[in-house]
Amino acid sequence: MASVLVVGGGVSGLSAGIFCLLKGFDVKICEKHSVAGGNLTGWKRNGYYIDNCLHWLVGTNPNAKAFNDMKLLGVIETDTMIYQPECLYTVSVAGKKASLYRDLDKTRKNLINQFPEDEEEIVKLFDAIELIQGFQHVKGYNHNEANSFIEVIKNIPALAEYYRLDIKGLAKRFKSPVMKHFISDMMMTADFTCLFFMVTVAAFCGDNAGIPNGGSMEMAVRMSNRFQNLGGELMYGKEAKQILINNHKAVGVLFDDNTFETADYIISSVDINILYEELLKRKLPDKLFKLSKKENEAVFSSFQLAFSCDSVDLPFEDTYIISKFTEAVHKSEINENKKYLNRQIIITEYGRCPQFSPEGHNVLQAMIYCSKAEARKFIMLKEKNPAGYKKLKNRLAYEIKEMIEEELPQLEGHLDIIDIWTPATYKRYVGSKNGTWMGFVLPSGKLPQLSGCRVKGVDNLFVSSQWIKAPGGLPIAISVGKKTANTIYKIDKINRKKHNKNSFVNS
Numbered sequence: 001m002a003s004v005l006v007v008g009g010g011v012s013g014l015s016a017g018i019f020c021l022l023k024g025f026d027v028k029i030c031e032k033h034s035v036a037g038g039n040l041t042g043w044k045r046n047g048y049y050i051d052n053c054l055h056w057l058v059g060t061n062p063n064a065k066a067f068n069d070m071k072l073l074g075v076i077e078t079d080t081m082i083y084q085p086e087c088l089y090t091v092s093v094a095g096k097k098a099s100l101y102r103d104l105d106k107t108r109k110n111l112i113n114q115f116p117e118d119e120e121e122i123v124k125l126f127d128a129i130e131l132i133q134g135f136q137h138v139k140g141y142n143h144n145e146a147n148s149f150i151e152v153i154k155n156i157p158a159l160a161e162y163y164r165l166d167i168k169g170l171a172k173r174f175k176s177p178v179m180k181h182f183i184s185d186m187m188m189t190a191d192f193t194c195l196f197f198m199v200t201v202a203a204f205c206g207d208n209a210g211i212p213n214g215g216s217m218e219m220a221v222r223m224s225n226r227f228q229n230l231g232g233e234l235m236y237g238k239e240a241k242q243i244l245i246n247n248h249k250a251v252g253v254l255f256d257d258n259t260f261e262t263a264d265y266i267i268s269s270v271d272i273n274i275l276y277e278e279l280l281k282r283k284l285p286d287k288l289f290k291l292s293k294k295e296n297e298a299v300f301s302s303f304q305l306a307f308s309c310d311s312v313d314l315p316f317e318d319t320y321i322i323s324k325f326t327e328a329v330h331k332s333e334i335n336e337n338k339k340y341l342n343r344q345i346i347i348t349e350y351g352r353c354p355q356f357s358p359e360g361h362n363v364l365q366a367m368i369y370c371s372k373a374e375a376r377k378f379i380m381l382k383e384k385n386p387a388g389y390k391k392l393k394n395r396l397a398y399e400i401k402e403m404i405e406e407e408l409p410q411l412e413g414h415l416d417i418i419d420i421w422t423p424a425t426y427k428r429y430v431g432s433k434n435g436t437w438m439g440f441v442l443p444s445g446k447l448p449q450l451s452g453c454r455v456k457g458v459d460n461l462f463v464s465s466q467w468i469k470a471p472g473g474l475p476i477a478i479s480v481g482k483k484t485a486n487t488i489y490k491i492d493k494i495n496r497k498k499h500n501k502n503s504f505v506n507s
């Protein structure tokens with residue numbers, strides 16, 4: 001059988017690798033670290049586990065279309081418990097709060113009661129969210145209903161209205177400032193299509209966005225085990241430096257230890273900018289170039305810190321968002337971009353995973369999204385002035401801790417900072433150009449669309465990466481892996497037929 005070499009063992013690389021193995025290929029994955037998973041990872045600090053990724057995973061409802069693939073990939077195994085929080089997040093704006101509950105009706109009723117001035121828009125929005133649940137096959141009391149054909153046709157205009165709006169546009173329709181924050185603050189950027197917010201609510205309230213028990217690291221281990229149990233070879237500590245091309249063919253991959261691997265088909269799962277600029281030493285194709293050069297556009301990156309907490313008696317469950325301008329970031333030399341509706345602190349507690357902390361303790365993580373300009377500044381500061389970078393990181397972390405304690409005084413004296421990380425950390429760890437941890441931003445008026453998994457002019461080089469389907473994220477990383485494996489399978493079948501025909505003619 002033909003051989004496949006995958007560069008990068010993140011979720012999209014593992015997914016492509018597993019689907020290629022299932023199609024009968026011999027597969028090797030080269031990963032620059034000593035573990036696979038990429039952004040889907042976690043690490044230990046002072047006896048606490050810090051989870052880098054999973055806040056929600058769309059597709060965990062057995063009735064959802066994506067569920068089967070999750071099982072095939074080992075994302076979810078028969079005995080994997082799926083945690084469904086009762087509340088995904090609560091926003092707090094100057095003492096007023098609004099929560100997204102797992103129960104869609106409860107959320108709708110609560111919001112109408114709290115913000116009667118927005119009743120009309122709330123009803124309209126939640127009707128549209130129920131329609132989206134129908135598309136996901138997770139509508140109704142048991143979260144197992146799909147829309148009928150008539151319903152789909154009848155309701156296209158209602159959804160088309162939201163299709164044209166971004167998060168900013170949707171937030172503007174509401175009078176209450178709390179409702180505006182409720183809509184915008186969990187989302188990475190206000191430039192994002194509002195359908196992303198609606199799809200997230202639809203999935204969460206349809207029990208289709210749970211968290212597999214054990215968090216990110218265990219999910220990455222399950223996928224790696226699945227790959228290896230199917231006969232795949234995971235090569236750790238292998239950083240690709242160049243993909244060598246000869247006569248429209250990728251002849252092999254050169255690694256930083258000067259070793260060289262060849263294969264019939266090569267798949268790249270690294271940041272698309274890095275693939276073209278560093279591994280291929282070429283210009284980005286026009287379409288991708290235009291997308292990545294939008295200087296003012298947000299990227300998915302963040303400044304984050306983790307706290308150990310010597311109490312399990314917390315004033316909130318799961319995620320709490322302090323919805324106000326984060327002065328620490330805005331005053332600092334890092335900020336330039338005032339494009340956001342607001343700048344929120346997203347705090348997540350991990351009581352749902354008691355194994356993450358010593359008994360009687362908890363771990364809390366705080367995240368503040370960054371723009372592309374901010375992310376770049378962290379990266380440049382780290383490169384040019386490591387001491388200044390460290391100082392800035394610490395200063396921001398202490399200011400953010402103070403803000404959290406001011407908002408939630410019950411936590412005062414209970415929090416200790418155990419780690420701080422920035423876009424520069426993501427650049428170093430997963431090798432993304434701007435410290436980005438998702439793909440391109442999906443604006444209003446666009447639906448997620450695959451931009452093609454082939455590299456023009458190179459017959460046997462493919463891409464399986466979240467960058468080829470905006471906005472990225474785990475479900476997209478999983479789905480592009482399948483798509484790429486299917487494409488290679490079809491091409492290989494044609495190649496084999498041609499080869500057999502030629503052998504016959506020549507014999």
Ligand SMILES: Cc1cc2nc3c(=O)[nH]c(=O)nc-3n(C[C@H](O)[C@H](O)[C@H](O)COP(=O)(O)OP(=O)(O)OC[C@H]3O[C@@H](n4cnc5c(N)ncnc54)[C@H](O)[C@@H]3O)c2cc1C
Nearest residue numbers: 008010011012032038039055056239240431437466473474
């Ligand atoms: C803080 C945070 C929260 C998130 N929350 C969620 C969430 O709740 N739900 C969700 O769906 N998604 C979430 N995501 C996004 C999700 O983690 C990513 O979309 C997904 O992991 C991307 O997978 P990928 O394989 O495409 O890319 P990556 O994870 O970037 O994988 C690329 C891999 O390639 C390796 N690599 C890079 N360069 C080389 C090289 N030269 N040679 C060899 N190997 C190389 C890297 O080490 C890495 O393993 C979150 C991400 C972060 C950071």
